[in-house]
Amino acid sequence: MKDRTHTADAEPGETVTVAGWVHEIRDLGGIAFLILRDATGKIQVKFEKEEMDDDLVETGLGVHRESVITVSGDVEEEPRAPTGVEIVPESVDVVAEAAPDLPLDPSGKVDAELSTRLDNRTLDLRKEEVKAVFEIRAEVLRAVREYFRSVGSTEINTPKIVATGTEGGTELFPITYFGREAFMNQSPQLFKQLMVGSGLERVFEIGPIFRAEEHNTPRHLNEATMIDFESAFVDHEEAMDVCEGTLKAAYEAVAENCAEQLEILGYEDFEVPVGDFPRLTYEEAIERINATGALDEQLVWGDDLSTEAEKALGEDVGGHYFITDWPSEIKPFYIQDYDEDPQLSKGFDLMHPRMELVSGGQREHRYEKLVAGFEQQGLDPDQFEYYTKMFKYGMPPHAGWAYGVERLVMTMLDLPNIREAVLFPRDRQRLSP
Numbered sequence: 001m002k003d004r005t006h007t008a009d010a011e012p013g014e015t016v017t018v019a020g021w022v023h024e025i026r027d028l029g030g031i032a033f034l035i036l037r038d039a040t041g042k043i044q045v046k047f048e049k050e051e052m053d054d055d056l057v058e059t060g061l062g063v064h065r066e067s068v069i070t071v072s073g074d075v076e077e078e079p080r081a082p083t084g085v086e087i088v089p090e091s092v093d094v095v096a097e098a099a100p101d102l103p104l105d106p107s108g109k110v111d112a113e114l115s116t117r118l119d120n121r122t123l124d125l126r127k128e129e130v131k132a133v134f135e136i137r138a139e140v141l142r143a144v145r146e147y148f149r150s151v152g153s154t155e156i157n158t159p160k161i162v163a164t165g166t167e168g169g170t171e172l173f174p175i176t177y178f179g180r181e182a183f184m185n186q187s188p189q190l191f192k193q194l195m196v197g198s199g200l201e202r203v204f205e206i207g208p209i210f211r212a213e214e215h216n217t218p219r220h221l222n223e224a225t226m227i228d229f230e231s232a233f234v235d236h237e238e239a240m241d242v243c244e245g246t247l248k249a250a251y252e253a254v255a256e257n258c259a260e261q262l263e264i265l266g267y268e269d270f271e272v273p274v275g276d277f278p279r280l281t282y283e284e285a286i287e288r289i290n291a292t293g294a295l296d297e298q299l300v301w302g303d304d305l306s307t308e309a310e311k312a313l314g315e316d317v318g319g320h321y322f323i324t325d326w327p328s329e330i331k332p333f334y335i336q337d338y339d340e341d342p343q344l345s346k347g348f349d350l351m352h353p354r355m356e357l358v359s360g361g362q363r364e365h366r367y368e369k370l371v372a373g374f375e376q377q378g379l380d381p382d383q384f385e386y387y388t389k390m391f392k393y394g395m396p397p398h399a400g401w402a403y404g405v406e407r408l409v410m411t412m413l414d415l416p417n418i419r420e421a422v423l424f425p426r427d428r429q430r431l432s433p
């Protein structure tokens with residue numbers, strides 16, 4: 001629409017055409033107000049019935065809520081109007097009429113269950129507090145991209161239809177690929193590693209991953225968006241530095257550029273993490289968890305950390321922190337072990353007090369050791385030949401990590417359920433919309 005003015009830009013003294021949704025109609029008798037909403041905000045349209053054309057009044061006040069309309073008229077100052085201005089309409093056109101019964105109330109006056117909201121996500125996203133989450137998510141991704149570029153990392157895109165899985169522990173989604181078995185990718189792990197041996201050296205990817213997770217929980221999805229980073233010639237400590245930098249850049253960008261959205265969500269005291277994140281070794285982590293006395297049974301070396309254990313430690317630490325030097329057995333085949341103590345790996349996790357955000361580590365780049373690692377984990381190295389063979393032709397030492405975008409947004413905004421941070425979540429029950 002060429003002549004359209006956004007509601008936020010309508011200034012007193014101008015004649016404008018605004019377009020948007022009918023948010024509310026308040027009929028006070030001789031006078032009535034229609035509140036029109038667009039992506040930039042809302043504006044009041046005033047109908048003085050006695051002074052206006054009957055057809056105009058009938059069109060403006062007879063339209064159902066959430067219909068799409070255009071309104072043309074003069075903008076006037078009105079201190080009593082919600083935004084300080086109102087439009088005196090000369091014409092109202094109904095562009096797309098909404099049915100009278102809405103599956104949910106976008107004005108938010110009537111609460112809806114999460115499943116009803118997800119079934120009707122378009123209407124749900126007409127609510128400013130829902131829209132704000134996705135505007136913040138977009139800002140997080142923008143800031144992360146910018147940060148990666150500032151550290152000389154090139155954005156890549158890798159296949160999502162693959163021949164092998166990479167992350168043990170979660171199930172793969174099989175598909176049929178021209179009569180052959182194939183899978184939806186669980187992570188870009190092997191591809192990003194192959195790129196550090198290419199001329200690119202330092203890469204990142206932001207893309208979907210697919211996991212047939214057993215659990216239907218508030219923090220697991222079956223399709224998630226991952227931010228992956230991988231760099232040649234860095235060790236796990238330097239990879240953690242980049243990881244920490246990315247997280248702080250995301251928080252800083254949101255604090256700086258999303259004040260309006262944070263206010264809508266009620267976070268006046270949004271805090272950007274400051275100072276270096278503590279780096280606890282796995283051994284220190286289990287000692288601290290045991291010392292809290294929060295678990296029924298004491299953890300012993302080699303145990304993975306349960307949700308309760310992560311919670312106890314998160315409360316104890318009180319902010320973001322890393323857990324380093326995990327037992328090799330818990331970490332995947334591509335993570336490098338310490339040569340002087342092969343029971344210990346150079347894998348790490350970045351934790352938010354509520355949950356794990358990132359996994360990463362220094363990778364095994366030595367061909368013989370890599371192949372031995374496959375065998376130790378019961379994997380057939382032949383199946384991964386496309387990957388392992390490149391380690392014979394000059395693969396530099398490298399390290400990297402991956403975030404789940406939804407967990408980053410969920411913890412940043414303290415959302416109760418990860419589905420609040422995805423437009424159209426995929427979980428065990430939900431395949432559409």
Ligand code: AMO
Nearest residue numbers: 187189220221224357358359360400401402403404
């Ligand atoms: P990992 O499997 O730990 O590591 O995944 C990395 C991060 O991705 C997020 N994540 C998920 N988020 C929502 N739903 C899920 N089902 C889900 N699964 C994972 C989490 C998690 O911390 N290749 C390694 C990373 C690396 O070493 O570079 C990997 O995939 O936030």
